[in-house]
Amino acid sequence: MISFLFASGFSMMSCSSDEDEEGGINFSDCSLDGPNFSISDVAGNWTATQANFDIPGTSQQIDVVAEGGTATLNVQSNGAFTLLITENGASSESTTGDLAFCAGLFTVRYDDAPNDPETIQGSLNNGVFTITGPVEYDVDGDGSDDEAFVILRMERS
Known part of the structure; x- marks a missing residue:
């Protein structure tokens, strides 16, 4: 299960005036337009060419x-x-939220x-949408989410 951070999917902008636990981000003050791309630029379906998760400081990834x-x-x-991740031979895990x-x-x-x-890194270059950052994901397959770092590289499907 990916909790991004991709906690169990993605869903958005029913922007309520919620703030994070530390009182930092007020999602209702957020915008669909960013400094280098807009949410409308990434609207649609994407398929990952890379979905790498690793536990920092270890060789587990x-x-x-x-x-497969x-x-x-x-x-x-x-x-x-909505983010849907299916490991080879496993059931799909779905995460939803807003960007x-x-x-x-x-x-x-x-x-x-x-x-x-959560603040993450996102870029759109030459038709490739890349998301990187800290997430929770069961990297070692023990049934419990690990604090991990993701590199999710996607192309339009």
Whole structure:
């Protein structure tokens, strides 16, 4: 299960005035337009060519795509998203939430943690949408999410 951070999917901009636990991000103050791309630029369906998760400081990692699995992302023009990750031979894990730019920073708000938006890195270059940052994902396959770092590289499907 990916909790991004991709907690169990992506969904967005039903922007309530929720703030994160530390009182930092007020999602209702966020925008669909960022400094280098807008949510409308990434609206649509994406298929991962790389979905690498690793536990920092260890050699434990998994690249879902390289190991025969899939990762797909659907982003709506309002920022709502659904991320579906299927490891080879396993059931699919779905994460939903919202994407936006808060104070110019790419931000995700998970449906299962609406009061705790997370800042991540996102870029769109030559038709490749890349998301990187800290997430929770069961990297070692023991059934418990690990604090991990993701590199999710996607092309339009």
